[in-house]
Amino acid sequence: KQEVTQIPAALSVPEGENLVLNCSFTDSAIYNLQWFRQDPGKGLTSLLLIQSSQREQTSGRLNASLDKSSGRSTLYIAASQPGDSATYLCAVSSNTGKLIFGQGTTLQVKP
Amino acid sequence: DAGVIQSPRHEVTEMGQEVTLRCKPISGHNSLFWYRQTMMRGLELLIYFNNNVPIDDSGMPEDRFSAKMPNASFSTLKIQPSEPRDSAVYFCASSLSLDSPLHFGNGTRLTVT
Numbered sequence: 082k083q084e085v086t087q088i089p090a091a092l093s094v095p096e097g098e099n100l101v102l103n104c105s106f107t108d109s110a111i112y113n114l115q116w117f118r119q120d121p122g123k124g125l126t127s128l129l130l131i132q133s134s135q136r137e138q139t140s141g142r143l144n145a146s147l148d149k150s151s152g153r154s155t156l157y158i159a160a161s162q163p164g165d166s167a168t169y170l171c172a173v174s175s176n177t178g179k180l181i182f183g184q185g186t187t188l189q190v191k192p
Numbered sequence: 193d194a195g196v197i198q199s200p201r202h203e204v205t206e207m208g209q210e211v212t213l214r215c216k217p218i219s220g221h222n223s224l225f226w227y228r229q230t231m232m233r234g235l236e237l238l239i240y241f242n243n244n245v246p247i248d249d250s251g252m253p254e255d256r257f258s259a260k261m262p263n264a265s266f267s268t269l270k271i272q273p274s275e276p277r278d279s280a281v282y283f284c285a286s287s288l289s290l291d292s293p294l295h296f297g298n299g300t301r302l303t304v305t
Contacts (some may be wrong), residue, residue, distance in 0.1 A: 125301075176290070178223055
């Protein structure tokens with residue numbers, strides 16, 4: 082059974098810092114991995130999707146990497162801003178489309 | 193595009209009542225997912241459909257829960273009878289294909305008293 086773990090559960094940083102969020106999964110037979118952002122009281126917004134054959138994806142100040150063999154992914158946020166404050170979740174997909182989420186990392190960026 | 197549309201946004205009901213949650217996926221999307229989110233358990237996959245056919249319902253907690261997708265533009269999640277432990281935020285999400293990002297609705301916050 083696939084299990085997804087995210088560390089840390091919460092993170093507080095001053096504005097401008099670069100930071101890394103971690104995601105690990107137990108079954109390396111994944112189809113793809115997605116990173117999401119969730120603001121309080123809202124649904125999830127997809128940030129980046131990495132196919133199993135890819136090593137990384139970039140969007141603006143966000144960079145996600147994938148090491149399938151070791152069951153790990155990282156989300157790198159450069160030059161963090163208060164507007165980046167949210168909960169970040171990773172999810173892994175099987176080849177049948179089943180998407181399993183981690184518990185998320187709640188990020189606070191202080192001005 | 194209006195995105196994934198869920199209704200109602202909030203539902204408060206008494207234990208034992210039937211609850212029906214509704215979802216309209218993004219037009220053209222082939223996959224539809226129902227998730228439940230609580231503080232204790234996070235996001236749990238309940239059931240997902242591909243081309244209107246249920247693929248995996250192993251996450252449906254009990255027989256009290258049922259989901260249907262009668263056509264490509266509509267799905268329902270029904271709880272009958274509801275219990276206080278069903279209180280959670282229920283999300284519907286859709287995607288164009290297995291290779292595509294998942295798009296979430298804003299959720300239905302269910303409170304069962």
